[in-house]
Amino acid sequence: MSWPHWIVMPIILPLISGAVLLLAARRAPALAARFALAATALLLAISIGLLARADGGSISVYLLGNWQAPFGIALALDRLTALMLVLTATVAMAALIYGCGGDDRRGAHFHALFQFQLMGLNGAFLTADLFNLFVFFEVLLISSYGLLLHGAGAARLRAATHYVSFNLAGSALFLIAVALLYGLTGTLSMADLAVRLSQLPADRTLLAHSAALLLLVVFFVKAALLPLYFWLPATYGAASAPVAALFAIMTKVGIYAVLRVTTLMFGAGAGSLTAVASPWLPALALATIALGAIGVLAAQHLRAQIGCLIVASAGTLLLAVGLARPDTVAAGLVYMVNSTLAAAGLFLLADRIGYARAGAGDALRAAAFDATRTAQAVLFFALAVAAAGVPPLAGFIGKAMLLKAAGTTAWALWVISIVLAGSLLLMVSFARSGSVLFWRPAGASPGAPPGGAQRLVAHHRAHGAALLALCGLLVMCSVYAGPLSRYTAATAQQLFEPRAYIAAVLGARPVAAAIDVRREMREAAKPGDAAK
Amino acid sequence: MMNFLIATGLGTLTAGGIWLMLRARTFDVIIGLTLLGYAVNLFIFFMGRLRVGAAPIMVDGVAPSLANYADPLPQALVLTAIVIGFAMTAVLLVIALRSHADCGSDHVDGADVPAPTAAAPRSRDTP
Numbered sequence: 001m002s003w004p005h006w007i008v009m010p011i012i013l014p015l016i017s018g019a020v021l022l023l024a025a026r027r028a029p030a031l032a033a034r035f036a037l038a039a040t041a042l043l044l045a046i047s048i049g050l051l052a053r054a055d056g057g058s059i060s061v062y063l064l065g066n067w068q069a070p071f072g073i074a075l076a077l078d079r080l081t082a083l084m085l086v087l088t089a090t091v092a093m094a095a096l097i098y099g100c101g102g103d104d105r106r107g108a109h110f111h112a113l114f115q116f117q118l119m120g121l122n123g124a125f126l127t128a129d130l131f132n133l134f135v136f137f138e139v140l141l142i143s144s145y146g147l148l149l150h151g152a153g154a155a156r157l158r159a160a161t162h163y164v165s166f167n168l169a170g171s172a173l174f175l176i177a178v179a180l181l182y183g184l185t186g187t188l189s190m191a192d193l194a195v196r197l198s199q200l201p202a203d204r205t206l207l208a209h210s211a212a213l214l215l216l217v218v219f220f221v222k223a224a225l226l227p228l229y230f231w232l233p234a235t236y237g238a239a240s241a242p243v244a245a246l247f248a249i250m251t252k253v254g255i256y257a258v259l260r261v262t263t264l265m266f267g268a269g270a271g272s273l274t275a276v277a278s279p280w281l282p283a284l285a286l287a288t289i290a291l292g293a294i295g296v297l298a299a300q301h302l303r304a305q306i307g308c309l310i311v312a313s314a315g316t317l318l319l320a321v322g323l324a325r326p327d328t329v330a331a332g333l334v335y336m337v338n339s340t341l342a343a344a345g346l347f348l349l350a351d352r353i354g355y356a357r358a359g360a361g362d363a364l365r366a367a368a369f370d371a372t373r374t375a376q377a378v379l380f381f382a383l384a385v386a387a388a389g390v391p392p393l394a395g396f397i398g399k400a401m402l403l404k405a406a407g408t409t410a411w412a413l414w415v416i417s418i419v420l421a422g423s424l425l426l427m428v429s430f431a432r433s434g435s436v437l438f439w440r441p442a443g444a445s446p447g448a449p450p451g452g453a454q455r456l457v458a459h460h461r462a463h464g465a466a467l468l469a470l471c472g473l474l475v476m477c478s479v480y481a482g483p484l485s486r487y488t489a490a491t492a493q494q495l496f497e498p499r500a501y502i503a504a505v506l507g508a509r510p511v512a513a514a515i516d517v518r519r520e521m522r523e524a525a526k527p528g529d530a531a532k
Numbered sequence: 533m534m535n536f537l538i539a540t541g542l543g544t545l546t547a548g549g550i551w552l553m554l555r556a557r558t559f560d561v562i563i564g565l566t567l568l569g570y571a572v573n574l575f576i577f578f579m580g581r582l583r584v585g586a587a588p589i590m591v592d593g594v595a596p597s598l599a600n601y602a603d604p605l606p607q608a609l610v611l612t613a614i615v616i617g618f619a620m621t622a623v624l625l626v627i628a629l630r631s632h633a634d635c636g637s638d639h640v641d642g643a644d645v646p647a648p649t650a651a652a653p654r655s656r657d658t659p
Contacts, residue, residue: 154634157630157635175576179606
C-alpha cells in the first residue's frame with residue numbers, strides 16, 4: 001500500500017466502473033451485474049488496505065493535480081476516513097449482492113448510479129477541501145435522486161419531490177456558508193481554514209459564527225437531527241430495498257461532516273468559535289432519540305419503523321459528537337458501525353419479508369408466510385437485537401461505552417435516562433413487530449395461501465447471501481469488539497488533536513514531476529531563462 | 533451605493549425564493565429554488581469583493597496582488613455552483629413533470645388535494 005495513488009482510488013474506481021456500466025448495462029445486463037460486483041469487491045479490498053495504512057497513525061495526504069495545499073485540493077486519509085470508507089464499501093457490497101437478486105432489473109442504470117453514489121460518498125469522506133466537499137455532496141445526492149426513483153411508483157415520486165427540494169435548499173445554505181467562510185478567510189482548505197479561523201479579528205467573529213452554524217445546519221439536514229429529519233422515514237421507506245440499505249450510510253455522511261468540522265475547524269484551538277454547537281447539540285440529539293424511538297413504536301409498516309430507527313441512531317451518534325469528548329466519540333463510532341450494518345440488514349430483510357408474505361408486504365400485521373418463515377424469524381431476531389442495542393451483540397457495547405463516557409459530563413442524567421428509555425422503546429417495538437410478523441401468521445388469514453408468493457421468490461440465493469453476510473459481520477463486530485473499540489479510541493484521539501491533520505495537509509509537498517508543464521510555461525514566458 | 537444596491541438585490545431574490553419555496557405547487561417551488569440559486573451564486577461572486585474594472589488575468593508589469601486584480605477563485609467557484617444548480621434543477625423538473633403525469637396534480641404531496649372545479653378556480657395560495 002505504499003503506492004501514493006491508492007488514496008484517490010476509492011473515487012477513481014467507482015467513476016470508471018460507473019462509466020463502463022453506463023455503456024454496458026443495456027447490452028449485457030448479466031455481465032454488468034458481475035462487473036459491478038467485482039468493482040465493489042475491489043473497492044472493499046482497497047478500502048481495507050487503506051484502513052491498514054491509516055491504522056499506523058500517520059495521516060496520508062494526496063495532492064490532486066500536484067498543487068500544493070491550500071492552493072489546490074488535497075485528499076487526506078486518517079483513521080476516521082478509513083473507517084468510513086470500509087463501512088461504506090461493506091454496506092455497498094451487501095446491498096449490491098441483494099440488488100443482483102432482481103431489483104437491479106426494475107429500472108435503467110441501477111448499477112451505474114450505484115457506483116456514482118459510491119464515488120460521491122468516498123469523495124466526501126476523503127476530501128480536505130470545503131468546496132470539494134460540497135461538490136461530492138452533490139455527486140452523491142444526484143445519484144441518490146436517481147436511485148430513489150429506481151423502479152418508479154407514485155410513493156417514490158412523492159418522496160423524491162420532497163427529498164430533492166429539501167436537499168436543493170440545503171445545498172443553497174451550504175454554498176452561502178462556504179462563500180461566507182471564503183470571504184472571511186480567503187481559503188477553502190479545511191486545514192488552512194482551521195488555522196485562519198483561530199486568528200480571525202474580533203469584529204468578524206459574528207459572521208464566522210453565522211457561517212459555522214449555517215454549515216452545521218446543512219450537515220444536520222443530511223444527518224437527520226430533530227427539526228430537520230421529517231424527510232427521512234418517508235424517503236427511506238419509499239426507496240427500493242438495496243437503495244434503502246445503501247442510504248443507511250447516507251446519514252453517516254452528515255455525521256462524519258459534523259465530526260470533522262467540529263473537531264478540525266471549530267475545535268479547541270479555534271478561539272471564539274470553539275465548541276460553537278455544544279450548548280444545544282446534545283439537547284437536540286436527545287430529543288431526536290426520543291422522537292425517533294416514539295416513531296419506531298408508532299410505525300405501521302416495517303420499513304417506516306426502520307426509517308425511524310435510523311433517526312434514533314442518528315440522534316445517538318450526534319449525541320456522542322455533541323458531547324465532544326474523545327471517549328464519547330470513540331463510543332459513538334463503535335455504535336455507528338453496528339447500527340449502520342443492522343439498519344442496512346433490516347431494510348433488506350423487510351423487503352424479503354414482503355416477498356414471503358405476498359399479500360401483506362411489510363405491513364405490521366399478521367399474514368400467511370411461505371416456507372422461509374423460520375429462517376427469516378432468526379435473521380430478524382439477530383438484526384433487531386443488534387439494532388436495539390441489547391447485550392449479546394456489539395450495539396450494546398457501543399451504547400454502554402457512551403453511557404459510561406457521558407456519566408462524567410453535565411448532561412449525564414439526561415443522557416442516561418433518555419438513551420435507556422429509547423433503547424427500551426426500541427426493544428419493545430421490535431419485540432412486538434417480531435411477534436406480529438412471525439408468531440401468529442398461520443391463523444390470521446386462512447383464505448390466502450402463500451401460493452402467490454412463489455412467483456416472487458426466484459432469487460433467493462443472492463438475498464440470503466447478503467443477509468447472512470450482514471449478520472455474520474455483526475457477530476464479527478461483537479467477537480472482535482476489542483480491536484474495534486481500540487481502533488475507534490485511537491480515531492477519537494487523532495480527531496481531538498487536529499494539529500497533526502493541519503500539519504500533514506499544509507506540509508504536503510508536490511512531487512517533482514517528470515514533465516513539469518507549469519515550469520515549462522513559466523520558462524517559455526521568460527525567454528532569457530529558456531536555456532535552463 | 534453599489535453595496536446597498538447589491539445587498540438589496542440579493543435580499544429581494546432570497547426573500548422571493550423562500551416565499552415561492554414555501555408554496556404547495558411544484559412549479560412555484562422550482563422557481564423559488566431557482567431564485568434562491570441565483571441569489572447564492574451572486575453571493576459567492578460578491579464574496580470575492582466588489583471590484584469595478586479589474587480582471588482576474590495577470591498582465592506583465594503589474595504586481596500580482598489582489599490590489600490590482602479581481603479574485604479569480606470565487607469566479608471559478610460560482611461557475612461550478614451554476615453548473616451543479618442547473619443540473620439539479622433539471623432533475624427536479626423531470627421529477628415534477630413525472631409526478632404531475634402520474635398523480636394528475638402538481639401539488640407537492642401528489643394528488644391528495646381536491647381537484648379544482650369550474651366554480652372554484654384553482655387557488656394558487658394553498659398553504
